[in-house]
Amino acid sequence: MEVVIRPNDSFWYYSELFDIPLVLIAQSNPNLDASQLAVGQIVQIPGYMADMHQIAANDTLWRVAMNQNIPVDMLQLSNPDINPEDLQIDQQIVVPQQIRDLIITDFDDYTFDKMADDMNRLITAYPFIIYESIGSSVMGKDIAELRIGTGSRRVHINGSFHANEWITTPVIMRFINEYARSLTNGLPIRGLNLFPFFFETTLSVVPMVNPDGVNLVLNGASAAENYQDDVLKINNQNPDFSNWKANIRGVDLNNQYPAQWEIEAARKPVTPQPRDYPGPHPLSEPEAEAMADLALERDFVRVNALHTQGEVIYWGFEGLEPPAAQEVVNEYNRVSGYEPIRYVDSYAGFKDWFIQEFRRGGYTIELGTGINPLPFEQFEEIYQETLGIMLANLYLQL
Secondary structure, eight states, X not given: OEEEOOTTOOHHHHHHHXXXXXXXXXXXXXXXXXGGOOTTOEEEOTTEEEEEEEOOTTOOHHHHHHHHTSOHHHHHHHOTTOOTTSOOTTOEEEEEEEOOSOSXXXXXXXXXXXXXXXXXXXXXXXXXXXXXXXXXXXXXXXXXXXXXXXXXXXXXXXXXXXXXXXXXXXXXXXXXXXXXXXXXXXXXXXXXXXXXXXXXXXXXXXXXXXXXHHHHHHHOGGXXXXXXXXXXXXXXXXXXXXXXXXXXXXXXXXXXXXXXXXXXXHHSOSSOOSSOOOOXXXXXXXXXXXXXXXXXXXXXXXXXXXXXXXXXXXXXXXXXXXXXXXXXXXXXXXXXXXXXXXXXXXXXXXXXXXXXXXXXXXXXXXXXXXXXXXXXXXXXXXXXXXXXXXHHHHHOXX
16 A cells, blocks of 8 residues: 655554565655655555545544554555544545455456556555566467566566466465565464565566466467457367467467477477477467567576476476485485486477576476366465475575
8 A cells, every 4th residue: 555755754663563574665756865865755654545434424544544553644644634633424534454364265267367467566666566567478378477576586476377277376476465464464374474584585476377278278269369360270160279389370379488498399380289289399379489588587596386286396308407305305205205317308498498507406396186277266275385396495504
């Protein structure tokens, strides 16, 4: 929520008044110099929302504050234009309310539009979350990255490389919501105080690498717009796109990377398909190129690519993975129960290329069991299994 600076106000005072860590207020207001605040400037207070209260007979600011269990000055700061000595019956005043519940609650059929709306809500409530568009899909949808933290150790998680594995996106979005809430409320997650990790780790997430494909799976051919005839032709005129993994041009984005791409190209389809077609050449698709550019720019110490299904973790590529990768995957196994598998007869994936390019840890994590797309009824179980891995990415020093 927003407040307007008064004489002698400071970030430190707001931190004390709202019981929000000072660094979160500073990170939520990157365009303001904490040492040169000016009266009338607007400050974002993370973790709060503005509720409205209607003044009743005999109400005073003190009485309202006591009933709401907040300091009186919080009310005065939030209502700079009211006269505390002349409150009127039925007058509306702003009452700051700390956000204690999850903002995102509807995770089923998680389309690009639903994700975009939820990102806006998260950033409004927790403006220390940094949003950046790292590129656009074939159809022009933003490929969105969210970042939390100030640490020099940079870790990345992504989801929905494959369209019918869209359930990985709400898994990531729920974690971001829980992490932000934990920071502003001081609530531990699985016994962990997450605040120290804000200073140690910068967490980057791209929840939906393949927004066009996800919308196609969930909304059908009409979601393809100008590509509708093309996707129907690729899908043999079948209106059911539940088995579609590719992007809107029929290219499998996780077969797009220059890491033995030629091997995959020689044994996979040579024309656009709902799955497995590696494209005409590596990084031919804007979604795959955006993810490669992100990795090259951010200097990640490790990356996680969330897929479904199998409850396994693929973590090696051609012997190029660093020795520490085994320690990391062992911790992932401990907290999730997922089985580590070092090598598999598969190439040209994002984690393969990341290991090859940087000689750092890359992990393809296959969530849940069954047949894709996994039923939404598995969501809670999948989330709880994956939560340990995402927390480990914050605390692992490797």
